[in-house]
Amino acid sequence: MSIHREGYKILVFGFLTLLLLNIIVMLVVENNMLVKWIMGIGSLMLYVFLVFFFRLPARHLEPDPGLIYAPADGKVVVIEETDENEYFRDKRLQVSIFMSPLNMHSNRYPVSGKVKYVEYHPGRYLVAWHPKSSLLNERCSIVIEREDGTEILVRQIAGALARRVVTYASKNQVVSQGEELGFIKFGSRVDIFLPPGTEIEIPILQQVRANKSIIAKI
Numbered sequence: 001m002s003i004h005r006e007g008y009k010i011l012v013f014g015f016l017t018l019l020l021l022n023i024i025v026m027l028v029v030e031n032n033m034l035v036k037w038i039m040g041i042g043s044l045m046l047y048v049f050l051v052f053f054f055r056l057p058a059r060h061l062e063p064d065p066g067l068i069y070a071p072a073d074g075k076v077v078v079i080e081e082t083d084e085n086e087y088f089r090d091k092r093l094q095v096s097i098f099m100s101p102l103n104m105h106s107n108r109y110p111v112s113g114k115v116k117y118v119e120y121h122p123g124r125y126l127v128a129w130h131p132k133s134s135l136l137n138e139r140c141s142i143v144i145e146r147e148d149g150t151e152i153l154v155r156q157i158a159g160a161l162a163r164r165v166v167t168y169a170s171k172n173q174v175v176s177q178g179e180e181l182g183f184i185k186f187g188s189r190v191d192i193f194l195p196p197g198t199e200i201e202i203p204i205l206q207q208v209r210a211n212k213s214i215i216a217k218i
Helices: 005-028 033-053
Strands: 067-069 074-084 090-099 106-108 113-121 139-145 151-158 165-167 180-184 188-194 214-217
Touching: 005 033, 074 188, 113 151, 113 165, 139 165, 151 165, 151 180
Parallel strands: none
Antiparallel strands: 067 214, 074 090, 090 188, 106 180, 113 139, 139 151, 151 188, 165 180
């Protein structure tokens, strides 16, 4: 277990901010121990949450071209055939994973292949489970082409609390299943669009883990 690089600045800034606030409280209400204890315990709990949020557990896997792994930790909230109008412009099988603030937020490549498309879209911050969040929220779409020519689209979507989608993918990059794709800061969602007829291995509302849970077979 380690701390994700996206958390370094936030953890340093958060520590200094909370320390300053506690010093101010100690000086202003020096005779009120209850307020000091509430402030101190509250600050500690908030900082522990930040450290927990930016955790980066080791998630090693041996790439398997016949399997599609979950790209994120969270709960499967959508499994349906839908129109994907950004890249494929046809029917695709959509699987959506909702990531709560308590989930690990590092996103991983569900398959190995070559990155064919990367597109970032600024947008709104609807709750991540809102049906329109994949169209209106801040998001980034990444398409990976497997060796057999099959293309898989992964879409990172910011939620109501999230304010930044981070994507490490670049066009024409060759990537391996399980490598880190990006990170979403605080509550979010990841959609994956698969070819119609793909054999789904998980039920709706299933909890999944990136690099651990198999969501489909090709």
